[in-house]
Amino acid sequence: MGRMMDWIRIERMFHGEYPDIQTMFVPMLCQHCGSAPCESVCPVFAAVGTHDGLNAQIYNRCVGTRLCANNCPYHVRMYNFVQPKWPPSMELLLNPDVSVRNEGVMEKCTMCVQRIRRADLDVKVSKRPYADGELRTACVQSCPSGALVFGDLNDEESTISKLVKHESNRTYYIGHVEYHTAPNVIYLRPEKNAEALGE
Amino acid sequence: MSHENLNFRAAEISIPEIYNAAFEPIGRSGWRSNLVIAFCILLVLTAGFAFARQVFCGFWVTGLHIPVYWGYFIITFVFWIGVAHAGALISALLRLCGAEWKSAVTRVAEVITLFTLPAAASFPLIHVGRTEAAYYCLPFPNHRLLWPNFKSMLVWDVFAISTYLTGSVIFLYVTTVPDLGIARPRMKGWLRTLYTLMSWGWRGTAEEWKRVKEAAALYSVIILPVVISVHTIVSWDFAMQVVPGWHSEVFGPIFFVGALYSGTAAVFTMLCILIWTYPSFRLLITQVHFDMLGRVWLVLGLAWAYLFFNDFLPAYYAHKADKMDYLYYNAFGAYAPHWWMLVIGNFVVPLMCLAFQEFRRSIIPMFILSIIVNICMYLERVVIIIPGLEIYNKLNYNILPYSISPTEFAIVCGTFGWVIGGLTTFCRIFPILPYWELAETKSRQIEREVAGVNVAYFQSGE
Numbered sequence: 001m002g003r004m005m006d007w008i009r010i011e012r013m014f015h016g017e018y019p020d021i022q023t024m025f026v027p028m029l030c031q032h033c034g035s036a037p038c039e040s041v042c043p044v045f046a047a048v049g050t051h052d053g054l055n056a057q058i059y060n061r062c063v064g065t066r067l068c069a070n071n072c073p074y075h076v077r078m079y080n081f082v083q084p085k086w087p088p089s090m091e092l093l094l095n096p097d098v099s100v101r102n103e104g105v106m107e108k109c110t111m112c113v114q115r116i117r118r119a120d121l122d123v124k125v126s127k128r129p130y131a132d133g134e135l136r137t138a139c140v141q142s143c144p145s146g147a148l149v150f151g152d153l154n155d156e157e158s159t160i161s162k163l164v165k166h167e168s169n170r171t172y173y174i175g176h177v178e179y180h181t182a183p184n185v186i187y188l189r190p191e192k193n194a195e196a197l198g199e
Numbered sequence: 200m201s202h203e204n205l206n207f208r209a210a211e212i213s214i215p216e217i218y219n220a221a222f223e224p225i226g227r228s229g230w231r232s233n234l235v236i237a238f239c240i241l242l243v244l245t246a247g248f249a250f251a252r253q254v255f256c257g258f259w260v261t262g263l264h265i266p267v268y269w270g271y272f273i274i275t276f277v278f279w280i281g282v283a284h285a286g287a288l289i290s291a292l293l294r295l296c297g298a299e300w301k302s303a304v305t306r307v308a309e310v311i312t313l314f315t316l317p318a319a320a321s322f323p324l325i326h327v328g329r330t331e332a333a334y335y336c337l338p339f340p341n342h343r344l345l346w347p348n349f350k351s352m353l354v355w356d357v358f359a360i361s362t363y364l365t366g367s368v369i370f371l372y373v374t375t376v377p378d379l380g381i382a383r384p385r386m387k388g389w390l391r392t393l394y395t396l397m398s399w400g401w402r403g404t405a406e407e408w409k410r411v412k413e414a415a416a417l418y419s420v421i422i423l424p425v426v427i428s429v430h431t432i433v434s435w436d437f438a439m440q441v442v443p444g445w446h447s448e449v450f451g452p453i454f455f456v457g458a459l460y461s462g463t464a465a466v467f468t469m470l471c472i473l474i475w476t477y478p479s480f481r482l483l484i485t486q487v488h489f490d491m492l493g494r495v496w497l498v499l500g501l502a503w504a505y506l507f508f509n510d511f512l513p514a515y516y517a518h519k520a521d522k523m524d525y526l527y528y529n530a531f532g533a534y535a536p537h538w539w540m541l542v543i544g545n546f547v548v549p550l551m552c553l554a555f556q557e558f559r560r561s562i563i564p565m566f567i568l569s570i571i572v573n574i575c576m577y578l579e580r581v582v583i584i585i586p587g588l589e590i591y592n593k594l595n596y597n598i599l600p601y602s603i604s605p606t607e608f609a610i611v612c613g614t615f616g617w618v619i620g621g622l623t624t625f626c627r628i629f630p631i632l633p634y635w636e637l638a639e640t641k642s643r644q645i646e647r648e649v650a651g652v653n654v655a656y657f658q659s660g661e
Contacts, residue, residue: 003264037441043353044335045345061345063335064258064328065353066268070588071440075266079328081259103257104328179441 005078007109008139026187027148029139030055030076030109031174034182038068038077046106053184054111062105069106073175077108111150112137132158163188212482214638221634222382223479224626226390231476232623239620246613249606250325258328262604267588271607272326274580275614277454278461279319280360280433281576285462286312287367288426289495291419302636303484304492307473308466309371310631314621315465316364318614323356325610352435359429366425370418376401377411377635390628430455437583443521444587453506460499460545461576463492467569469622471562473631476623483632486560493559500553500572504546507579521590528590529582533600537578544575 008029015022032055038047039055046062049055069077083103086094094100097114101107119135132151140150151160164171170189175181212220224232253260263270290305327333336347336357347354380401383394401407434454437445447453470488473480514522529538552558552568559565585601603611625631 003259040348040350041352041440043347043351043357045348061335062329063332065323065326066263066328067351067353067436067440069265069268070442070591073441078265079258079263079268081264082257102329106328 003079003081005080005107007076007078007107024190026174027139028074028076028174029185030111031074031181031183031185032111034184035180037071037073037179037181041067041071043067052116054113054116055108056113057106057108057110059099059101059105059107064104064106066106073179073181077106080105080107130155212641214641217483217637217641218634220479220482221378221630221632221637222385224477225382225628225630226386226388228627229476232627235623236620239616239623242616243613243620246610246616249609249613253325253606253610254330260604260606262602262607264599264601266591267585267601269326269584269588270601271581271603271611272322274577274584275611276319276322276326277433277580277584278577279315279322279614279618280430281454281458281461281580282465283312283315283319283363283367283462284426284430284455284458285466286310286315287363287370287422288459289463289466289492291370291422291426294415294419295423302640303488303632304466304470305636306371306374306631306633307469308462309367309374310622310625311462311465311469311618312367313371314618314625316360316367318618320360320364321614323353352432352439355432356436359425359432363425363429366418366422370415370422373411373414373418374633374636375629377403377408378630378633381635382630393628427455430458437587442587442591444525444583444590447510447522449506449510453503453510456499456503456506457576457579460496460503461573463496463499464569464572464576466492467496467565468573471566471569473626474562477626480632483637486562489562489565490556490559493553493565497549497553500546500549504550507546525587525590528586532586533589534582534586537582541575541578541582544571545579 008027010025011028013024013026015024032053034049034053036047036049036055039049042048043065044061044063046058047055047068048058064079066079069075069079080101080103084100095114097118115135115137119130122134123130130152132155135150137148137150140148149160149163151158153161153164155161164186167188170191171186172189173181173183173185174187176183249260261270261272286308289308293305324330324333336354338346347357376398379394379398380403383391383398383401386394431451431454434450438447438450440446467489470484474484511522511526513519514526528534549568549572552564589601
């Protein structure tokens with residue numbers, strides 16, 4: 001019914017005329033924009049940018065105007081139309097670190113904020129610097145081919161910084177040219193058809 | 200133009216007759232208005248039931264889904280805001296222009312505002328996912344020192360609409376107080392109590408008259424910028440988003456002029472219904488009013504048509520692909536019937552009809568035309584809002600057509616019931632035609648006639 005809630009989805013794209021059609025895909029998730037269109041329109045600051053560059057969604061504060069979803073060029077904000085229900089026996093399957101959202105609020109990829117906060121606390125408690133690769137989001141953790149990388153771009157020695165530097169001719173942002181969103185998610189063009197993909 | 204033409208049947212009607220005509224429906228019930236009110240209460244109850252179901256079951260009972268997150272709730276919101284605009288603006292504008300024929304029309308327009316604005320203001324509350332938390336949009340003291348986001352146009356909406364509601368209610372009330380004070384001694388029963396309470400001890404001294412007139416003039420000036428800002432802000436709800444069909448620089452004037460256009464149509468509909476329901480009003484609302492207000496309407500229609508097409512011209516010349524996609528989707532896509540109907544019903548038909556005085560002066564055709572324009576202005580909001588979201592879909596995400604659900608339909612109909620029923624009830628409790636203004640016009644006319652006779656006497660050199 002168009003009311004599914006996916007925090008990351010695979011977008012298909014077709015290029016060329018029949019019969020020379022190329023199919024490509026990109027994983028589409030919240031881009032955690034530096035200049036996010038959704039943040040400025042929320043009347044109650046439910047969509048806010050945090051100090052560490054996340055685009056946070058505060059479910060308790062959200063009143064469900066759905067204006068942020070209209071204004072998101074990536075269509076990654078999912079409105080919760082139905083009150084989630086589980087049989088009592090299955091409630092133990094829910095992630096204890098993540099609050100269950102009510103009907104009537106906007107949801108989206110949080111970049112696994114519960115893991116980020118946990119890593120923050122671990123680093124603070126054990127009084128050591130953050131080790132690269134210590135923190136992985138759920139999508140990074142579960143991707144079998146290692147196509148997704150999560151890390152600290154401010155740290156020049158991290159895997160992701162080296163990757164972006166090394167592959168700088170292949171990096172691109174989605175939607176930045178049209179909407180000036182300054183996304184925090186960086187994509188790499190496929191090596192074979194870097195030209196064909198375009199923007 | 201001679202002054203005789205501007206006035207109602209001045210020669211035939213005396214001031215006591217004006218009183219009788221204006222206060223004829225007060226405190227009486229007829230089967231026509233009873234039927235209308237009963238039907239409207241039914242509609243409102245159905246809407247209340249539908250809303251309760253939406254709150255308890257969840258938002259899935261509406262037809263909304265990605266990417267169409269705004270639907271008929273917002274369309275009807277914009278429609279009612281538009282109709283509400285006619286009220287204060289028409290009456291303020293006519294007051295400031297000193298148009299003598301205005302008297303019979305002004306309070307009808309203001310009362311339309313009184314009922315349509317709450318209908319409009321209820322929609323943001325109905326439309327949000329968590330109605331119980333909607334007060335977060337207000338700046339209220341809280342221990343976390345949180346403010347609403349003043350960059351968000353929805354917060355502007357909250358302030359604009361509440362300002363306008365307060366202003367227009369005061370505007371209406373200030374100009375109604377003399378009527379209540381004048382009619383108070385002749386009322387009986389609970390109406391007398393009500394009038395006594397609401398007229399605030401009006402005695403009709405010269406000082407009080409001076410203050411009422413000053414207040415009316417002052418409010419006419421103050422309410423104008425409020426009117427303009429409110430509907431511009433409603434247009435910014437759309438124009439400041441990145442949706443290609445909405446992101447338009449001229450939405451402010453389009454929405455504003457469109458609001459006046461549809462609001463004038465609503466005033467015409469209301470006038471015709473009043474004439475039909477209360478035959479005594481035929482003495483006071485005449486063909487002259489239809490003629491004059493019809494001219495205003497024609498000008499507004501032309502201005503609306505210019506701005507509506509002008510929205511697409513810069514996009515065409517600048518080769519703005521997404522805006523042109525939106526236009527083609529409207530004109531030749533799924534919403535083509537709506538789009539062409541609105542072009543014909545809002546532009547071609549009114550232009551051809553209103554250009555002729557014979558048409559403007561005939562009441563039943565004007566009634567039909569006002570209904571057509573109301574429907575087509577509603578369609579204008581439909582084709583702005585839904586296709587704008589449907590084609591805003593760069594990432595070839597799966598797309599489903601949006602259609603109205605029974606819940607949304609019931610709630611939308613409920614607000615129509617509230618407005619029509621409220622107006623009918625108002626007519627039975629308060630004077631919908633401003634007696635004191637009509638009487639003032641009449642007495643001024645008598646003065647002018649006397650003065651005219653004197654001038655003719657002196658000019659004749661005898």
